[in-house]
Amino acid sequence: MxxxxxxxxxxxxxxxxxxxxxxxxxxxxxxxxxxxxxxxxxxxxxxxxxxxxxxxxxxxxxxxxxxxxxxxxxxxxxxxxxxxxxxxxxxxxxxxxxxxxxxxxxxxGIEGWFVPPGRSVQAAPPRWKMTLTAVLGIFPISLFAGTVLQPLLGDLPLLVRTALIAVLFSSLMSYAVMPGLTKALGRWLYR
Known part of the structure; x- marks a missing residue:
């Protein structure tokens, strides 16, 4: 094979x-x-x-x-x-x-977040390392959404408010947070 x-x-x-x-x-x-x-x-x-x-x-x-x-x-x-x-x-x-x-x-699943920018495709890190890294990315975004965005968006209908936060969350995780974390933790992730 x-x-x-x-x-x-x-x-x-x-x-x-x-x-x-x-x-x-x-x-x-x-x-x-x-x-x-x-x-x-x-x-x-x-x-x-x-x-x-x-x-x-x-x-x-x-x-x-x-x-x-x-x-x-x-x-x-x-x-x-x-x-x-x-x-x-x-x-x-x-x-x-x-x-x-x-x-x-x-x-x-989340392996797509762990393809290092500018590098060839390789095997994903172990699932426990991906999970821990994702938690490190999710925590600050969740904190920001709960403390800053929820009060600002509080007058919007629940579905609209949730959709806006989901778009922001997904965009930040995919384009800012995970590429940065993957680069910063690269030696540990791919050891």
Whole structure:
């Protein structure tokens, strides 16, 4: 069994059942535009499948670094339908041979917060370390929301107030707090 297949098998879906894929591909110099067309085509094709929740394409940070493709599926069955489809196989038949997969992660739960910025995809830290790090991030945001935001938003309907706090909480955790904590605690997390 290949290393990639073994990693894929060890992943487990989130309690909600969602499956996220983060795929790293190396592209030969001079073939970036061709790869980008191919990647956008295969991502768009996957988006048409039932249960596909969204996708992204991320350019490399610098020359020679991998491109990243991201897929989200409602559940493992939706992912399997795409993965086993003739349409996906046809897209790979059309690939020009100037790009290759170098890593694949099936993100299940909070592991997505632990992909270090600017680094290649790697195995997630142990779950207890991820949980402890998430608590360190959640605590100050919860304290801020409870002491500062709740009084300011107190006149809004409960659903609106809760939605605003959820958007703020998710955005801060995903874009500010967890990238910072992952970087600061990187040696401990990935030891």
């Amino acid at each position: 290949t290393k990639l297949a073994d990693q894929e098998r060890r992943s487990a879906p989130t309690p909600s059942g969602e499956v996220g894929l983060l795929i790293a591909r190396e592209v030969d110099p001079g073939h970036e535009a061709d790869f980008e067309r191919w990647a956008r085509g295969i991502l768009t094709a996957a988006a048409a499948f039932p249960g596909h929740l969204g996708y992204g394409l991320f350019r490399p940070n610098g020359p020679g670094e991998p491109w990243f493709l991201v897929h989200r599926f409602r559940d493992a069955e939706a992912h399997a339908r795409w993965d086993d489809s003739e349409e996906r196989a046809a897209w790979f038949d059309r690939a020009d041979g100037h790009h290759r997969e170098v890593d694949r992660r099936r993100l299940s």
